[in-house]
Amino acid sequence: MATEPLPLQKTADVAPADAAPGAAPAVAPETGHPLVRFDDVVKRYGDHVVLDGLNFSVRRGEHITLIGPSGSGKTTILRLLMTLEKVSDGVIWVDGSPLSHVRTPAGVLKPAPEKHLREARKKIGMVFQQFNLFPNMKVLQNITEAPVNVLGKDREEAEARARELLDLVGLSAKIDAHPSQLSGGQQQRVAIARALAMEPEILLLDEVTSALDPELVAGVLELLGDIARNTDITMLCVTHEMNFARDVSETVLMFDSGQVIESGPPEKIFTDPEHERTREFLDAVL
Amino acid sequence: MNGFDWNAAGDALPLLLEGFRVTLLATVLGTLVAAVLGLAVAVAGRAPSRFVTVPVRAVTEFVRSTPLLVQLVGAAALFTSVEPLTIGIVVLGIHYAAYTSEVYRAGIDSVPKGQWEACRALSLGPRRTWQAVILPQAVRNVLPALGNYAISMFKETPFLAVITVQEMVFEARKYGADHFAYTEAFTLAGLVFLVASYPTSLLMRKLEKRLGH
Numbered sequence: 348m349a350t351e352p353l354p355l356q357k358t359a360d361v362a363p364a365d366a367a368p369g370a371a372p373a374v375a376p377e378t379g380h381p382l383v384r385f386d387d388v389v390k391r392y393g394d395h396v397v398l399d400g401l402n403f404s405v406r407r408g409e410h411i412t413l414i415g416p417s418g419s420g421k422t423t424i425l426r427l428l429m430t431l432e433k434v435s436d437g438v439i440w441v442d443g444s445p446l447s448h449v450r451t452p453a454g455v456l457k458p459a460p461e462k463h464l465r466e467a468r469k470k471i472g473m474v475f476q477q478f479n480l481f482p483n484m485k486v487l488q489n490i491t492e493a494p495v496n497v498l499g500k501d502r503e504e505a506e507a508r509a510r511e512l513l514d515l516v517g518l519s520a521k522i523d524a525h526p527s528q529l530s531g532g533q534q535q536r537v538a539i540a541r542a543l544a545m546e547p548e549i550l551l552l553d554e555v556t557s558a559l560d561p562e563l564v565a566g567v568l569e570l571l572g573d574i575a576r577n578t579d580i581t582m583l584c585v586t587h588e589m590n591f592a593r594d595v596s597e598t599v600l601m602f603d604s605g606q607v608i609e610s611g612p613p614e615k616i617f618t619d620p621e622h623e624r625t626r627e628f629l630d631a632v633l
Numbered sequence: 634m635n636g637f638d639w640n641a642a643g644d645a646l647p648l649l650l651e652g653f654r655v656t657l658l659a660t661v662l663g664t665l666v667a668a669v670l671g672l673a674v675a676v677a678g679r680a681p682s683r684f685v686t687v688p689v690r691a692v693t694e695f696v697r698s699t700p701l702l703v704q705l706v707g708a709a710a711l712f713t714s715v716e717p718l719t720i721g722i723v724v725l726g727i728h729y730a731a732y733t734s735e736v737y738r739a740g741i742d743s744v745p746k747g748q749w750e751a752c753r754a755l756s757l758g759p760r761r762t763w764q765a766v767i768l769p770q771a772v773r774n775v776l777p778a779l780g781n782y783a784i785s786m787f788k789e790t791p792f793l794a795v796i797t798v799q800e801m802v803f804e805a806r807k808y809g810a811d812h813f814a815y816t817e818a819f820t821l822a823g824l825v826f827l828v829a830s831y832p833t834s835l836l837m838r839k840l841e842k843r844l845g846h
């Protein structure tokens with residue numbers, strides 16, 4: 348466990364000040380619905396069906412690991428949630444609202460315009476396998492660009508926050524470096540800081556250590572573990588690091604052929620899987 | 634024919650340099666138009682709506698498949714009240730924009746897909762995505778190619794003489810006719826072009842190397 352609270356620690360949601368004790372809460376309790384719900388989601392590329400009526404949900408604050416063989420659609424799931432791809436059918440719900448649909452006056456869901464998507468994405472952050480830092484900006488600006496220009500923070504506030512986050516990821520000294528001057532592990536940590544600067548409710552991590560040299564993996568995983576333990580950010584991780592899955596996540600989802608074939612706590616999945624496919628997969632990767 | 638008349642050459646030089654000022658002006662302003670307009674065309678070509686991309690593509694295709702000379706004469710005939718130099722600059726700019734837009738397009742295409750996705754994941758709007766992320770990377774990649782277009786525009790400015798812009802070759806021809814010293818006037822004009830564009834080419838090549846292409 349990290350010994351001191353991280354600067355990104357969120358305070359628990361407080362009840363509205365005007366709510367008298369015993370009175371019905373002014374807002375519906377957030378435990379009423381899952382934070383993320385995939386509802387019969389289908390994703391096709393041409394004739395190739397990648398996700399075939401996928402259903403699963405994620406509670407607020409939950410840390411989920413997605414495992415499964417190559418090509419089983421793990422990345423696709425994260426990209427759909429990040430709205431980098433469009434669903435072919437079905438609906439993804441985030442916090443009770445359809446993610447990439449809008450409701451017409453008649454109550455029918457239709458695909459949302461880009462503007463709506465831009466709004467919907469604000470609560471979701473993503474860290475990529477290849478980091479995707481902006482090479483034309485220094486580390487500091489990589490982190491402040493979106494808070495300033497999307498959230499409308501003033502520059503000083505955003506920079507102060509960026510410094511905190513750089514401190515958190517252990518890269519205060521690199522604040523004025525360009526991404527090309529950093530190692531892969533350092534770049535990935537900046538990318539994590541950049542995602543956190545947007546204060547996402549949901550953080551998507553797609554094999555964030557698999558492009559790193561082996562000796563750099565542990566540092567990044569440790570950082571992610573700290574974030575998982577010390578924040579209430581909901582995390583969906585695709586990873587081949589089974590130890591990480593075991594340490595950090597409460598739930599493991601095993602994918603195959605566009606379906607969740609098994610889900611449960613890591614102890615259960617890793618020691619006593621129900622499905623033959625899960626067993627075979629784990630035997631192959633462990 | 635007599636030998637090269639050095640006196641005539643010396644006599645013609647001030648006039649030619651006067652014309653060279655116009656040549657330079659046309660090149661610099663024409664390049665500016667081409668650089669800005671080409672960029673706008675390249676970005677518009679990426680617009681999500683076909684109502685934008687189709688006309689843009691049609692116009693650039695038209696500009697690219699008709700000769701500069703025809704465009705100059707056509708524009709001069711259409712806009713008789715506009716100063717020839719202005720027409721020349723605008724036409725040069727538009728003509729070259731059809732090519733620089735292609736260069737920009739390649740530069741934009743060379744920006745990795747992950748950069749667009751990072752922008753989206755951060756909810757950056759289209760303006761910041763282009764201005765802060767995509768274009769700085771794209772333009773850096775294409776600077777040498779743009780420079781080469783500037784040099785070739787420089788060498789095509791003599792076409793402006795056709796619409797009576799008094800650039801250097803116009804002056805050379807005038808001097809040649811007045812003093813029957815075409816050889817001297819044109820040799821000198823050619824030398825001035827060489828002296829101006831060779832170092833620029835070298836500079837471009839250096840820039841290219843520095844940008845690591």
Ligand SMILES: Nc1ncnc2c1ncn2[C@@H]1O[C@H](COP(=O)(O)OP(=O)(O)OP(=O)(O)O)[C@@H](O)[C@H]1O
Nearest residue numbers: 392395397415416417418419420421422423424585
């Ligand atoms: N843009 C695309 N066009 C066509 N097919 C695609 C596209 N993106 C993904 N696919 C296909 O969708 C399937 C699932 O891909 P995805 O990247 O989600 O798998 P994955 O589970 O993340 O695999 P890996 O473990 O190798 O990263 C693959 O068969 C892939 O070929």
Ligand SMILES: [Mg+2]
Nearest residue numbers: 421422423585
């Ligand atoms: Mg993947």
